[in-house]
Amino acid sequence: xxxxxxxxxxxxxxxxxxxxxxxxxxxxxxxxxxxxxxxxxxxxxxxxxxxxxxxxxxxxxxxxxxxxxxxxxxxxxxxxxxxxxxxxxxxxxxxxxxxxxxxxxxxxxxxxxxxxxxxxxxxxxxxxxxxxxxxxxxxxxxxxxxxxxxxxxxxxxxxxxxxxxxxxxxxxxxxxxxxxxxxxxxxxxxxxxxxxxxxxxxxxxxxxxxx
Amino acid sequence: xxxxxxxxxxxxxxxxxxxxxxxxxxxxxxxxxxxxxxxxxxxxxxxxxxxxxxxxxxxxxxxxxxxxxxxxxxxxxxxxxxxxxxxxxxxxxxxxxxxxxxxxxxxxxxxxxxxxxxxxxxxxxxxxxxxxxxxxxxxxxxxxxxxxxxxxxxxxxxxxxxxxxxxxxxxx
Ligand code: FES
Ligand code: FES
Numbered sequence: 001x002x003x004x005x006x007x008x009x010x011x012x013x014x015x016x017x018x019x020x021x022x023x024x025x026x027x028x029x030x031x032x033x034x035x036x037x038x039x040x041x042x043x044x045x046x047x048x049x050x051x052x053x054x055x056x057x058x059x060x061x062x063x064x065x066x067x068x069x070x071x072x073x074x075x076x077x078x079x080x081x082x083x084x085x086x087x088x089x090x091x092x093x094x095x096x097x098x099x100x101x102x103x104x105x106x107x108x109x110x111x112x113x114x115x116x117x118x119x120x121x122x123x124x125x126x127x128x129x130x131x132x133x134x135x136x137x138x139x140x141x142x143x144x145x146x147x148x149x150x151x152x153x154x155x156x157x158x159x160x161x162x163x164x165x166x167x168x169x170x171x172x173x174x175x176x177x178x179x180x181x182x183x184x185x186x187x188x189x190x191x192x193x194x195x196x197x198x199x200x201x202x203x204x205x206x207x208x209x210x211x
Numbered sequence: 212x213x214x215x216x217x218x219x220x221x222x223x224x225x226x227x228x229x230x231x232x233x234x235x236x237x238x239x240x241x242x243x244x245x246x247x248x249x250x251x252x253x254x255x256x257x258x259x260x261x262x263x264x265x266x267x268x269x270x271x272x273x274x275x276x277x278x279x280x281x282x283x284x285x286x287x288x289x290x291x292x293x294x295x296x297x298x299x300x301x302x303x304x305x306x307x308x309x310x311x312x313x314x315x316x317x318x319x320x321x322x323x324x325x326x327x328x329x330x331x332x333x334x335x336x337x338x339x340x341x342x343x344x345x346x347x348x349x350x351x352x353x354x355x356x357x358x359x360x361x362x363x364x365x366x367x368x369x370x371x372x373x374x375x376x377x378x379x380x381x382x383x
Contacts, residue, residue, distance in 0.1 A: 088254070089341040101327030102266045102320045102339040108253035110276055116232055117271035119253045180252045 052205035058190065058198035059164075060139045063146075065188040067173035071126075074133030081179070082186055097127040113177030120185070122172035129153065143209040161203045165196045216277040218243075219287025229275030234258045236274050237284060245285035245315045249343070256342025259316040259323075260284050266323035285315035288322060297366060298322045301359035309346035317342050321356050330360050 062068065070079040078087040094100045099107070108117075109125040128134075131151040134142045145151045146160060155163065164170055174192040176185035188195070202208075215224040218241060225236050232251075237243050237260070246269060249257030253271035260269045261283040262276075289296040295303070298318050308314045317340065324331055324339045331339070336356050344352070 090338065091341075092338060100335075100339045102324035103341050104265065107259075107266050108268050108271055110272060112273075114253075114271050114273060115230070117251060117253045117268075119271045180254075 048205045049208050052202055052208035053210060055198045055201035055205065056143060056208065056210070057139075059195060059202055060142070061190050062173065062188040062195045063142060064134075064139060065173065067176055067185070067188060068170075069134060072128045072132055072134040074130075074135040074137075076130070078127055079135075093127045093130070097129060099126075113175070115178055115182075118178050118180035118182065120172070120177050122169045124169055126169075140210045147207060147209070157203055157207055161199060164199050212275065214274050214278050216280050216282050218282045219284060225274065227274055230273045232270050233260070233272045233274045233277055233282070234269035236277075237269060237282075243284050243286050247312055247315060249313065249316070254343070255313070255316070256320060257313050257316040259319040259342065261319060261323060264323065264326055266320045283319075285319060288318065296322065297362035298325070298355075298359045300362055301355040305351050305355035305358055307348055307351045307355045309344075309348050313342060313344045313346075314348075317344065317352060321352075321359060324356070325360055325363055329363060331356065 066079075066082065066084050070081075070084055073079055076093040078091055078093070079085060080087045089103070091103060091105075092100055094104070099105045105125045105127070108119050110119075110121040111123045111125075112121045113119075114121060132145060132153075134145065137145070146164075147157065149155065152160060171192060174187055174195075176187055178184050190198075212229045213224055213226050214229065215222065217223070218237070223241065225240055227236060227240070234246060234248060237246050238248070246260055247257035248270060249255035251270045253268040256268060258268050258270040259266050261267065262272070262280050264281070264283075289299060296318075298321050302308070302314070302318060307317075320340050320342055324335070328335055328339075333353065336353055340352070340356065
């Protein structure tokens with residue numbers, strides 16, 4: 001009888017302990033730990049996003065500058081000069097962005113700046129494709145176009161970073177030479193080194209775009 | 212620096228600062244005066260020559276870039292002294308020049324255009340021949356360019372003419 005009583009007590013206690021152990025309160029406390037963890041992950045994520053957006057702003061000081069924009073028109077006509085007027089002589093993009101027969105970019109532009117004539121030059125001087133026309137777009141829209149493979153020539157993020165930080169035509173903007181009057185062209189407001197650093201940082205931190 | 216290229220089919224080597232405009236070399240060192248200086252800013256086209264068959268403004272072309280290239284000036288446009296290039300023939304027939312200063316550049320630009328587009332429309336001409344003529348001979352020039360296109364096609368051997376006709380067909 002006594003044995004049966006003790007066994008019943010044991011079973012009762014066992015059930016009680018198990019009930020407490022797996023009670024909702026206990027589940028809540030496990031969840032609290034998980035939530036704290038995700039808060040800290042979210043903090044890191046948001047810090048990284050902030051860093052990415054700051055780097056984006058920095059690099060866009062170059063990308064949105066007239067030295068880049070003049071050859072990223074949203075129509076078929078390059079712009080030129082500090083006021084981004086239509087390229088003189090009615091120059092057009094042609095089939096491949098290199099102009100028209102007998103009025104190609106290479107008729108006047110060579111692979112480096114010409115200080116005698118004031119004609120700017122860099123390797124493969126040509127107009128960006130129509131899909132990469134940036135005139136009239138916001139910074140965020142330009143950023144989205146840069147990342148969009150259907151617009152950027154099928155480039156991955158890695159290809160984009162290489163193009164933006166190594167292509168001599170892109171980097172020409174930091175050494176834009178003199179104009180026809182011998183006056184130096186305006187360069188973007190940050191240095192080449194800071195721009196390259198910003199592009200890489202933007203990519204490393206997730207290539208975020210402003211909403 | 213020493214720079215070697217072919218000028219009107221003949222090998223040439225010049226020793227100049229590589230940044231010297233090719234126009235100076237052609238006119239002042241190699242004494243071919245047909246290529247003219249108008250603006251020196253790649254704006255007027257008076258200095259147009261061919262580099263590997265493409266129209267190039269030689270006032271804005273550093274001589275170092277000519278290394279290993281085929282350069283043609285107005286003096287080398289026709290295949291020989293007693294045979295006119297179709298563009299030259301058309302220019303005579305349409306009596307294009309007035310003072311004549313800009314004309315070599317226009318003729319070189321036209322020859323480059325016809326190489327790429329053997330039958331240009333008025334619109335093609337307006338868009339590609341963007342040189343400047345102070346005497347405003349544009350109207351006669353347009354007629355001469357159409358004439359040169361016809362002469363070029365007539366001068367081609369039959370098979371080449373057929374091919375050109377086919378090309379033209381395909382572009383329309
Ligand atoms: S002299 Fe070269 S374009 Fe005017
Ligand atoms: S004919 Fe005189 S400038 Fe053209």
